[in-house]
Amino acid sequence: MDSYQETVIRVRYAETDQMGVVYHANYFIWMEVGRVEYCRSKGISYRDMESNDQVFLVVGEVNCRYSAPARYDDEVQIRTSIAEVNPRVVRFEYQLSTVKDAKPLATGWTKHVFCGGDKRPAKLPEKYWEMFGIPLPAASR
Amino acid sequence: MDSYQETVIRVRYAETDQMGVVYHANYFIWMEVGRVEYCRSKGISYRDMESNDQVFLVVGEVNCRYSAPARYDDEVQIRTSIAEVNPRVVRFEYQLSTVKDAKPLATGWTKHVFCGGDKRPAKLPEKYWEMFGIPLPAASR
């Protein structure tokens, strides 16, 4: 897909570890920030989707490849896009790089299952299809 | 009060920061571990108290004084006691030290308001009084 959204975060001291760089698990927190901003840019408030419509994106699998360490106080750009989507599952992809010199830091993806209020798999309501880039069935158009 | 409970945790890599020591906010997570184990030692499952009886200990104020840094892979002892308690409020106190040489690391306290399912202040149900060390009213004994 050709659509992506860019968000910038600044590395917090708490996110570093004694190796002097960002602890690897924190990249998944940044991906979540990217994901939420991606949704917002498409007109979806993830918060409202959860609280008003009981739609939850339960995490099924995640992956991250690290190419260079992020450091304290760096500004990190998160480029988020949707790699795969259907009314059951969505997979986001992320490219992380430094703002200052566009150095690639990591690439990753997270796969989510659309779930209902009981946190069990449930088809995404049609009102969200367009915003997630799912083609509407002919009858709905 | 003379009753306390001791728990030991081991410092995780994720808990350190680039200063090479444990990031200060993590001590409050350890205090929570101490608090939960204190409750367990008194026969209270904090989990059940929340899910079965809708009793929540909402944090009102916290404090920590640091005397020496905890380091990666250190075993840290958390000594937890109740400093003040009544059916509305409980204040826990904590002393943290290294297991290896009993070096004091920090002392802290956390004050909690007993709340109900709506997260608003609510008197602690009498069934929990004894375990929290609150004297029962004469009629209930």
Add this chain to the structure above:
Amino acid sequence: MDSYQETVIRVRYAETDQMGVVYHANYFIWMEVGRVEYCRSKGISYRDMESNDQVFLVVGEVNCRYSAPARYDDEVQIRTSIAEVNPRVVRFEYQLSTVKDAKPLATGWTKHVFCGGDKRPAKLPEKYWEMFGIPLPAASR
């Protein structure tokens, strides 16, 4: 002191807990964000101060009083100021509130000891005095 700096962060999903609100220890991470931005607004890069001049602000004591819970996706304003400072110690104060309706969330403070590369107390180098608001001795002016 009458000088303060304001920073805004947005609550991350990772920062919430099962009570449906922000976990209390995370406020200290936000205070750190506020502190760093306060320094930046005074022309001090905390990162450079550490790496170039081996000046470390080691945390000595922290405190936070919570008045209302922060929630997922809220924008939180952190108003940071210096409450006390001398060449040995600095105490920052923080007021946290929601951006949307200026609702007070918490107030806190953190006390730091200026330390050198060995992480032991060391007088703050004079070049930083003015920026921290410490009056320079007559001879240095």
Add this chain to the structure above:
Amino acid sequence: MDSYQETVIRVRYAETDQMGVVYHANYFIWMEVGRVEYCRSKGISYRDMESNDQVFLVVGEVNCRYSAPARYDDEVQIRTSIAEVNPRVVRFEYQLSTVKDAKPLATGWTKHVFCGGDKRPAKLPEKYWEMFGIPLPAASR
């Protein structure tokens, strides 16, 4: 490989999120706990390896598949093994399950590059080969 090590952690309140289950990034912190205990069981102190021999296991790639949510206060068993290893790279594998009823929670792996004090790739010193399960060259036996 047929050798594995088992560690148990208990889910902390701080590790949950507002979905009422453990936030997904925390599994990587638990894997780190498993990894360190795996090393300890083989006679390797990861702390000493870093501080005495300047050997660092820099994270290159990580993956986790989630099958069921871990919940607050659950005891979680982490079964750690080495899936691949040579003097340049090691890949650990993890199986996470509940202690109470052996319910599978997640499987994951983390790939690490052995690095030196400058955090650049460096062949693992031979003294550690046996403990990581790397066959020693004939001449060294």
